[in-house]
Amino acid sequence: MVSETEQATIRRPVVLNGPSGVGKSTIIKQLMRKYPGEFVFAVSHTSRPMRAGEEDGKDYHFKTREEIEDLRARGLMLETAEVHDNIYGTSVQAVESELGTSVCILDVDYQGALSCKRYYSDKPVRPLYIFVGPSDLDPETVCQTIEKRLRLRGTESEETIQKRLTTAGRELEFFHSNPGFYDHVIINKDGALDETVAKVEEIFMQETVLLASPVQA
Numbered sequence: 416m417v418s419e420t421e422q423a424t425i426r427r428p429v430v431l432n433g434p435s436g437v438g439k440s441t442i443i444k445q446l447m448r449k450y451p452g453e454f455v456f457a458v459s460h461t462s463r464p465m466r467a468g469e470e471d472g473k474d475y476h477f478k479t480r481e482e483i484e485d486l487r488a489r490g491l492m493l494e495t496a497e498v499h500d501n502i503y504g505t506s507v508q509a510v511e512s513e514l515g516t517s518v519c520i521l522d523v524d525y526q527g528a529l530s531c532k533r534y535y536s537d538k539p540v541r542p543l544y545i546f547v548g549p550s551d552l553d554p555e556t557v558c559q560t561i562e563k564r565l566r567l568r569g570t571e572s573e574e575t576i577q578k579r580l581t582t583a584g585r586e587l588e589f590f591h592s593n594p595g596f597y598d599h600v601i602i603n604k605d606g607a608l609d610e611t612v613a614k615v616e617e618i619f620m621q622e623t624v625l626l627a628s629p630v631q632a
């Protein structure tokens with residue numbers, strides 16, 4: 416819970432949403448490289464197995480489903496979501512421990528974004544909600560692009576690629592049926608990552624992501 420004295424120094428968290436494979440992690444990594452110490456990644460909890468090269472506490476907090484469910488039962492999870500047979504989530508602590516010093520970025524799915532909106536609806540902090548799409552946001556084109564990117568990334572089995580494509584369809588359905596939910600939509604076009612990152616920076620400046628809005632009386 417953020418105290419009144421802390422409000423003056425709060426920096427708005429950013430909720431980044433979009434289908435698997437669209438490039439969310441890549442964008443965050445670029446920003447972190449460009450602004451060392453400025454952005455922090457809200458390290459999520461997950462019950463999925465660790466992939467080669469991943470580090471516990473850095474890429475994710477790798478926990479059992481029971482451990483994550485226990486945190487949720489104690490009101491210590493900001494959001495949780497069932498994705499591809501695993502439970503994912505962000506703890507309140509992962510976000511709020513960072514608010515005074517850095518811009519905290521949450522890479523979550525639409526269920527997570529919804530939970531964040533609910534959680535912060537009566538709090539002094541107003542996160543910025545951004546949807547990242549790979550193309551013109553037509554479900555068919557989107558799926559073709561992310562399928563290609565996921566195959567090139569080479570981290571997923573055929574089965575998980577298919578699951579991610581199904582989930583991508585749900586992400587787009589949510590996007591199209593909730594106009595106004597996101598503050599901004601960013602298109603991460605093929606081969607245009609630098610352009611995407613520049614657009615994100617422009618939005619962050621325009622939105623004064625560096626300071627939270629005061630509480631509305």
Ligand SMILES: Nc1ncnc2c1ncn2[C@@H]1O[C@H](COP(=O)(O)OP(=O)(O)OP(=O)(O)O)[C@@H](O)[C@H]1O
Pocket residue numbers: 433434435436437438439440441442564565567568603604605606607608611
């Ligand atoms: N503009 C782009 N053009 C082409 N390929 C890209 C672009 N941006 C990212 N990629 C590539 O697409 C793949 C997926 O990107 P990334 O892992 O960042 O996606 P993600 O949205 O974080 O996915 P997930 O939700 O599954 O973690 C990576 O191999 C990345 O290098």
